[in-house]
Amino acid sequence: QQQVKQSPQSLIVQKGGISIINCAYENTAFDYFPWYQQFPGKGPALLIAIRPDVSEKKEGRFTISFNKSAKQFSLHIMDSQPGDSATYFCAASMQGGYNKLIFGAGTRLAVHP
Amino acid sequence: EAGVVQSPRYKIIEKKQPVAFWCNPISGHNTLYWYRQNLGQGPELLIRYENEEAVDDSQLPKDRFSAERLKGVDSTLKIQPAELGDSAVYLCASSRGQANTEAFFGQGTRLTVV
16 A cells, blocks of 8 residues: 555666656555656655646656556656666655655666767 | 755674764754665655654664654664664655655765675
């Protein structure tokens, strides 16, 4: 019930392509779904987040799509750049806050020039 | 503003030895978190503080792990004695303390137990 399942484990995309990372959850009490970006040797940094009352949120080249009925959400990175190469984590929490983030296992993205 | 500061960055110890990690949160942030990130995994919450009070320590292995946040600012996480399975990155994060505010992570301490 507490798990967040993330796929794929790793992803290789050509520069300019679209990167898509998917997450699924079981606990319907989750009401906040952030994505974090982590570079080697650094802590995770919030990239973009969504709440279940909207189906899509876009910030620059990053878009979250949310499907409440399927209990799935995904991150789309448009026009992927080599600088986007990092590990991406989806997460979920209850009560709208950061009180207890449940993280997925992560996706290692490599964008080739 | 300065970010979350953690020290040391790296630590190598032999099993059964004690180890301590230190965290200085962002100024004005009342909530402090300790997460553990195993290799190839996402972070897992160990403990959350609201000011000086530990409000969620359900996933802290209390037989060997302890934490404190004196004066509601800096925090220390201790492991005694360390086991091989404790090898991981220990991340500290902080937030303003109200719901819906972003948690900022430090760079972490990479612990290797040999």
